[in-house]
Amino acid sequence: xxxxxxxxxxxxxxxxxxxxxxxxxxxxxxxxxxxxxxxxxxxxxxxxxxxxxxxxxxxxxxxxxxxxxxxxxxxxxxxxxxxxxxxxxxxxxxxxxxxxxxxxxxxxxxxxxxxxxxxxxxxxxxxxxxxxxxxxxxxxxxxxxxxxxxxxxxxxxxxxxxxxxxxxxxxxxxxxxxxxxxxxxxxxxxxxxxxxxxxxxxxxxxxxxxxxxxxxxxxxxxxxxxxxxx
Numbered sequence: 419x420x421x422x423x424x425x426x427x428x429x430x431x432x433x434x435x436x437x438x439x440x441x442x443x444x445x446x447x448x449x450x451x452x453x454x455x456x457x458x459x460x461x462x463x464x465x466x467x468x469x470x471x472x473x474x475x476x477x478x479x480x481x482x483x484x485x486x487x488x489x490x491x492x493x494x495x496x497x498x499x500x501x502x503x504x505x506x507x508x509x510x511x512x513x514x515x516x517x518x519x520x521x522x523x524x525x526x527x528x529x530x531x532x533x534x535x536x537x538x539x540x541x542x543x544x545x546x547x548x549x550x551x552x553x554x555x556x557x558x559x560x561x562x563x564x565x566x567x568x569x570x571x572x573x574x575x576x577x578x579x580x581x582x583x584x585x586x587x588x589x590x591x592x593x594x595x596x597x598x599x600x601x602x603x604x605x606x607x608x609x610x611x612x613x614x615x616x617x618x619x620x621x622x623x624x625x626x627x628x629x630x631x632x633x634x635x636x637x638x639x640x641x642x643x644x645x646x647x648x
């Protein structure tokens with residue numbers, strides 16, 4: 419009982435960001451139990467009803483990532499939170515009651531820190547379902563941070579979002595994040611291979627955006643010429 423209390427105390431202290439000397443001296447078994455307790459708390463908090471509880475879950479997740487816990491349990495909790503109100507919907511008398519863009523935004527940021535192919539796949543789901551520019555902006559940044567672009571899937575999805583918002587309502591921050599992502603992905607893969615990416619950059623350069631964003635798009639088009647076949 420004393421052993422269990424000690425481990426639970428260490429786990430909770432870790433979640434709250436408290437540094438304990440005992441935590442540094444844990445055995446492998448204690449460390450495993452700490453992570454198990456931590457994952458259980460994160461799972462229960464993330465799936466509980468209410469925005470405030472989910473924000474607490476995100477704080478726990480932040481602390482978990484900071485001390486190296488990027489387990490599937492943590493990623494699954496983030497996937498649940500980032501799709502809260504999108505594919506994970508709760509309705510009351512027909513009204514959606516779990517639409518929390520601020521929760522989704524923060525979850526998108528942490529998925530970028532997880533950085534796995536599975537995290538990338540989750541962010542692509544968000545890109546296709548999300549309607550809030552502030553969430554999409556962070557999803558784009560996280561996709562660029564992860565840097566995976568197999569078969570141009572990531573670049574193509576970002577380009578699709580740019581074109582969609584260019585039609586329904588251009589957003590400067592989303593456009594700027596997308597341009598940065600296109601540049602990052604081009605550097606990682608040796609250029610732009612998806613014509614939709616180039617079209618999206620041109621839309622920003624000539625669209626209803628503030629001049630600094632238009633200038634950024636024009637500069638990016640110029641810079642991408644370095645990847646042209648010699």
